[in-house]
Amino acid sequence: MTFTISAPPHRKDEITFKKINWSKMAALLPVILISIYFFGIPALGIILAGVLSAIVFEVAIQKVFNQKISIADGHAIMIGLMVALIVPPEVPIWIPMAGSLFAIAIGKHIFGGIGSYVFNPVLAAWVFLNLAWGSIMTPVSFPQLGAISNLVLENGAGLLIGVSPIALLGGLVLIYLKYVEWRIPLSYFMTTMVLALLVGDNLSHVITGAFLFGVLFIATDMATSPVTKNGRVVYGILCGILTVIYGHFDNYVYAAFYGVFLANCVSSFIENVTLPRPFGTESYLQNKYRSIMKKIPFEKLGVSIDE
Amino acid sequence: MIANGAITGVAQYTDEVPVTKVTTAITVQGPDEIHYDETIACIHCARCVDVCPVELVPSRLAALSDQGRFDECRQMNIVNCIECGKCAAVCPSKIHILQLIRYSKESINRAYEDIAPKESSNLKLGCSCGSD
Known part of the structure; x- marks a missing residue:
């Protein structure tokens, strides 16, 4: 009797x-x-335009380059949706289309497709749109938390994503399900909060929909964040520092996007310098402790160490 | 469909394989339990890094083994791998990380076998292409 075999793990x-x-x-x-x-x-029009054009561009690019069509994995649709969510609602309908084209073509496929891109395609498209059509992309107002009800429905929202910070907490479910790792969101959020308090910014400007979107969905994008455990903490802290630097002098809506975008530049360097030490060797702190203890002249101080 | 340990065991293609003293377990899987997964590119989700018990970076080791860069694998301590198979089990891209790491370790071991013992005094060291 013969069997079908597969490779381990089974x-x-x-x-x-x-x-x-x-x-x-x-x-x-x-x-x-x-x-x-x-x-x-x-x-609704903006979201549909973003998603549909992302699908069209993804299929077109993969047809032209004879790749396997990978619409079903949802990555292109997610990029189109996220691009559509970070534009103001007053923009003409071709803005999310241009954003999707930039995100799919230049953000994703030029760098080698899934898992290979350096910059988050969504952020690359947002920066492109913001620099190319700055007057159209400027939101009417920047949100500020006045009352608790603003967490549920933000009246001053300038971007689609800023409309309800509390609705974004679905990202926490992803962390609970372990689809997203907790280190980056936690370190990013805590660093931003602490630094914003230190430089004296009003937290009602900091906690916006755009910032929470950046923490829970943009910064945790897999290909553009380091893979090592310590590297992810460092990356989150760096995102927070850049966000507060930008947000202190301008506003925290743009700051979340630019902060993560700039942190993407160095994420691979962070990964390379924080590679884990081989199992069973000294950690960095143990090594430092030993080298410091070696320098203390215990015999001259009259301290005898029991063998 | 008979495996010898569900995570790292070898699937047997016939039921006439003898049970020896090194056989630790026999697992039977039905046809619907077999994984017909398609490998896609690594998405750098770092799940393999999180589960690795000996603190390696399996995603990078798999990529290096796939490209045949075994010396760099060795520099990244691939020989520490205990072949527990957790990295391949949690991979969302369904990359055969365990096989790639085994392949790399096997190649590194073979490379050592080819080196002549040091005692041979007439050993001539040099480039393998023949020129000095």
């Missing part, structure tokens, strides 16, 4: 790339619904 986790992407989109669903409720049909 038991695997159920998680797939497809599942990660679609669950991220599901976590964004409350914000989408609230922004459509708040801004009306234009928001």
Whole structure:
């Protein structure tokens, strides 16, 4: 009797790339619904334009370069959705289309596709749109938390994503399900809070939808963050520092995006310098402790060490 | 569909394989339990780094082994790997990390086998291409 054989391990986790992407989109669903409720049909048009054009450009690029069409994994759809969510609701309909084209073509495929891009495609597209059409992309107002009800429905939201900070907490479910790692969001959030308090910024400007979106969805993007455990903490702290530097002098909506964008530049360097030490060797702190203890002249001080 | 340990065991293609004293477990999987996964590119999610019990970076080791860069694998302490197979089990891209690491370790071991013992005094060291 013969059997079908497969390579070990024979038991695997159920998680797939497809599942990660679609669950991220599901976590964004409350914000989408609230922004459509708040801004009306234009928001729906922008989101549809972003998602559909992202699908079209992804298929076109993969057809032209004879690659396997990978729409079903949801990565292109997620990029299109996120690009559409970080533009103001008043923009013409071609702005999210241009953003999706830039994100898919230049942000993702030029660098080698899934897992190979240096900059988060969403942020690359946002920076491109913001520099190319600055007057169109400037939001009408920047949100400020006045009351607790603003956490649920932010009346001063300038971007689609800023409409309801509390609806973004679906990202916490992703962390609970371990689809997203907790180190980057935690270190990013804590660093920003502490530094913003230190430089005297009002926290009502800091906690915006854009910032929480940056913490839970943008900074945790897998390909553009370091893989090592310590590196992820360092990356989160760096994101926080850059965000506060930008936000202190301008505003925290742009700061979240520019901070993560600039931190993307150095994430691979962070990864290379924080490679874990081989198992069983001294850690950095143990090594320092030993070298310091060696320098103290215990015999001259009259201290005898028991053998 | 019979494996010898569900995570790292070798699947047997026939049921006439003898049970010896090194056989630790026999696992039977039905046809619907077999994984027909398709490998895609590494997405750098770092799940393998999180589960590795000996603090390696399996994603990078797999990429280096795939490209045949075994010397760099060795510099990254690939020989520390205990082949527990956790990295391949949690991989969302379904990369065969365990096989790639085994392949790399095997190649490193072979490279050492080819070196002549030091006692041979007439050993001529030089480039393998023949020129001095």
